[in-house]
Amino acid sequence: MQHLSPERIASLVDEPATTADMTHFQLCSRCRADFVAVRRIVASAAEEREQPIVPLNSWQQLAGALQAEGLMAPVAPVVAHSVVTAGHVRSIDSAASVGRDPAYSPAREPVRAHQITRRSSTAPWMRVVGMAAAAALLVTIGVAGGRASAGGAPGGLEQSPVITSVQRAVPTAPITAVPQFRSPEDARATLNSAEEVYSGALLWLAAHDSALAPRQVGGSAAAAMNYRQRLEVLDAAMATARRALYEAPDDPVMNRYYLATLGAREVTLRRLTTVLPASQQVLEY
Amino acid sequence: MRALWAEHAPRVDAVVRRLVHDPDEAADVAQDVWIQIFRALPTFRGDSQFSTWAHRIAVNRTLNAMRRARRLTGVHEELTEATAMVEDDMEQPFVRESITQALDRLPRGARTVFVLHDVEGYTHEEIASQLGITSGGSKSQLFKARARLRRLLAPLMDHLTTSTREDGYAAPLA
Incomplete structure (x- = not known):
């Protein structure tokens, strides 16, 4: 029996089959298996279209090129000043309104409590960026806490109960190299760039990290259990953050923390779907 | 502009990356794509979704870049047997x-x-x-x-x- 050519089998994924093709498939398990495999490849390739990647350039790089092309006016690198007074954090929009790209600031505006329902439609990638922002912010606060415990309290930060809890969470982290900044603006510019690097690494890890892969944790069932447990913890954290946001809707720390948790939840949910048996899918979580 | 880029870059850049094998070249092409998107933005009339419009620009621009780099000279080349x-x-x-x-x-x-x-x-x-x-x-x-x-x-x-x-x-x- 002469088998169908590989190209012919590949064409039958979206081309009509002849009677001879159909008859051959009924008799030949090898060509049938080839057809199933090709069809699976094509289906998987179509899914690839929906897979986002980490942008190939940073915004700073692109902004430089856009400015060179005359498509964008130079923008102030600083978006907002945070002023800490007696335990309350409030944001003051201090970037020059003249010449500032009007689309620049919304992504960094604090998320208010009444916007929580809208955030569920935010792109997963943006949520992960939020997570990066929060993590970078917490690291910075950790550094500030280290300074405070060493006797050099950064202006008013020791008053914040949020920061106190962060200090408790990372009490003994060694601070080997505390960067020196010329001004709060300088520190924030550094923070912004760190956020971008962090978000890139986070997305890369979300796609490639195999630490929780079935092979590492003892099978798909164990991996699924790990992801489910993580989802439960994240849901509890989100509930707490949501309550805090209703109390202090403008608090940038809580806003970033909430977005961070959302991002982590999204990534975890995506990973969970990859370890479930083919017969199962997550409809709602 | 940044918000627009942040929302759509993960998918627009993905198209570029899939078409251009070399990561460094892909980054260059992606930057070129985004410059073109922002340059053409005033002509976007909302007849289609922005993502679809940007996607088309990304494909066109990437193929043009590949042509310029003579990367499509092998479009008719015969497939060789798998060696790897x-x-x-x-x-x-x-x-x-x-x-x-x-x-x-x-x-x-x-x-x-x-x-x-x-x-x-x-x-x-x-x-x-x-x-x-x-x-x-x-x-x-x-x-x-x-x-x-x-x-x-x-x-x-x-x-x-x-x-x-x-x-x-x-x-x-x-």
């Missing part, structure tokens, strides 16, 4: 990742047609128009690309279909 196989690693977790890996082993022309048709959803007529080839040529390249991918991914795909080889079969359309 994707590693027989049954623990490779995702079929999609394997396909991405195997795509790198395809000749550029076949890869371009496969990405445009099977990933990006272009028709053979659109591909033919974009690449300056015939619709039949596009089909021929696509089927060769699929067959080659099937060979490259044989260990993984056979492993995955072992349990469903009979149950998972649904006859092609007659």
Whole structure:
């Protein structure tokens, strides 16, 4: 029996089959298996279209090129000043309104409590960026806490109960190299760039990290259990953050923390779907 | 502008990356794509979704860049026999990742047609128009690309279909 050519089998994924093709498939398990495999490849390739990647350039790089092309006016690198007074954090929009790209600031505006329902439609990638922002912010606060415990309290930060809890969470982290900044603006510019690097690494890890892969944790069932447990913890954290946001809707720390948790939840949910048996899918979580 | 870029770059850049194999070149092309998107933004009238509009610009611009770099000279080249196989690693977790890996082993022309048709959803007529080839040529390249991918991914795909080889079969359309 002469088998169908590989190209012919590949064409039958979206081309009509002849009677001879159909008859051959009924008799030949090898060509049938080839057809199933090709069809699976094509289906998987179509899914690839929906897979986002980490942008190939940073915004700073692109902004430089856009400015060179005359498509964008130079923008102030600083978006907002945070002023800490007696335990309350409030944001003051201090970037020059003249010449500032009007689309620049919304992504960094604090998320208010009444916007929580809208955030569920935010792109997963943006949520992960939020997570990066929060993590970078917490690291910075950790550094500030280290300074405070060493006797050099950064202006008013020791008053914040949020920061106190962060200090408790990372009490003994060694601070080997505390960067020196010329001004709060300088520190924030550094923070912004760190956020971008962090978000890139986070997305890369979300796609490639195999630490929780079935092979590492003892099978798909164990991996699924790990992801489910993580989802439960994240849901509890989100509930707490949501309550805090209703109390202090403008608090940038809580806003970033909430977005961070959302991002982590999204990534975890995506990973969970990859370890479930083919017969199962997550409809709602 | 930044908000627009932040929302759409993950998918627009993905198109560029799939078409351009070299990461550094892909980054250059992606920057060029975004400059073109912002340059053409005033002409976007909302007839289609922004993502669709930007996607078209990304594909056109990328193909132009590839042409300039003489990367499409091999669009008609014959597929050679596989000399390198994707590693027989049954623990490779995702079929999609394997396909991405195997795509790198395809000749550029076949890869371009496969990405445009099977990933990006272009028709053979659109591909033919974009690449300056015939619709039949596009089909021929696509089927060769699929067959080659099937060979490259044989260990993984056979492993995955072992349990469903009979149950998972649904006859092609007659």
